[in-house]
Amino acid sequence: MAVTLPEGNLEDRLKRYLDGFSGRHGLRESEIIGNAVRVVAAPGDVPAVLATAKEALGILHLSFITVVDRVGSFELTYELMDLRGARVMVKTVIEGEEPVIGSVTGIYPTANWHEREAYDMFGVAFAGHPDLRRLYMWQDHFDHHPLLKSFEISTRRTFEGLR
């Protein structure tokens, strides 16, 4: 598969990305910080924003997905790289204790395992994910999401039957 990297110098590209995102979607915030474009979108718009990044703007790479548990809401960041030094942070906030958001596996295939990790550690459910199993923790006898703020380290509870 022929890969074409985005053209232009860093400033041009950042500006093009910013205009591309804000022209197509209703964004809450959008700004340029250093070599990165920071975009805050509504949770429902995230797959559309990432589809714009992949299809219209030609950003090839999804680096990672981070989740922060803000007790009552979850903050998700999708970090994109255009492989020439510019980065795009797509941020969103999901309210509620049981977050659900659309999967971006169909846009960036690498999101498959990133989303499984986020589900495993935080319980964020990705609707439309083809295979949302736990990635790190074992499947049975462990019914917790360990990186949640509400998860208390209690070995006795974690290893019921094991220790």
Next chain:
Amino acid sequence: MGVMQKFNEPNMITTSTDKLFNWARKNSLWPLQFGLACCAIEMMSTGMAHNDLDRFGAGFFTASPRQADVMIVSGTVSTKMAERMTRLYEQMPDPKWVIAMGACAISGGPFLDGYSVLMGADRVIPVDVYVPGCPPRPEALIFGIMTLQKKIERDQQVGIEKQRPALVNEDGSINEYLPEREYAGISEGKAPRLEGIRPLKRTYVFEREGMPPASQTDVGWVPPEVQKKLKEEEKARKAAEKEAAAKDAEKTESANGKADGEAKPDGEQA
């Protein structure tokens, strides 16, 4: 090893079979090539030229548990790894020994009260020698192996029916050193749930539509034109199903009508 005696033939000794077999076993220990964490780096260093574990006959790290004599548990055993470790141990042929190397393999070490770490390898497999340290120096591991050799030397194995140190017997019963948790069948999802565990509130099951069962693990990226084609095929299929259903309904209706028509004259005759 044995007593050299003056026989008529040269090169003869007398000894017990225990001593002979133990001597052979202790001088050709094959460790399993099995590294878990940073202790494995020290284990590698022990096997390399500077420390040269081959001097003690234990330098050949075999990659297959079927050929291994000793398992060096070198590093943190996470609970997910415990299943695999147990399976590897069960695959090793008798006689077999286990060295727990480092604080993690002994007791969980710095990960005590962690959410994913087993509190010591001896919770799931029987350990012969503990080598403390974080990580232990190569000299310490060598000392551990020499200690194991001394233990093997003292051992009385030949001619004595030893209890087979399997974790799970063939009928499914569990031997005593295994905790309550049963490892057999967990990977197949057959293990029974323990009582007293509250079911998880946040468990999501999503409908998987539009994919054949074989491709459910990873569909990857589907090109847009293929997606379009799939959608059209789906639409056509649904339309065909609807038509067929409509035809069926018509048929049954007409059949009912016929039946009614036939039934009426019968009723009149009666």
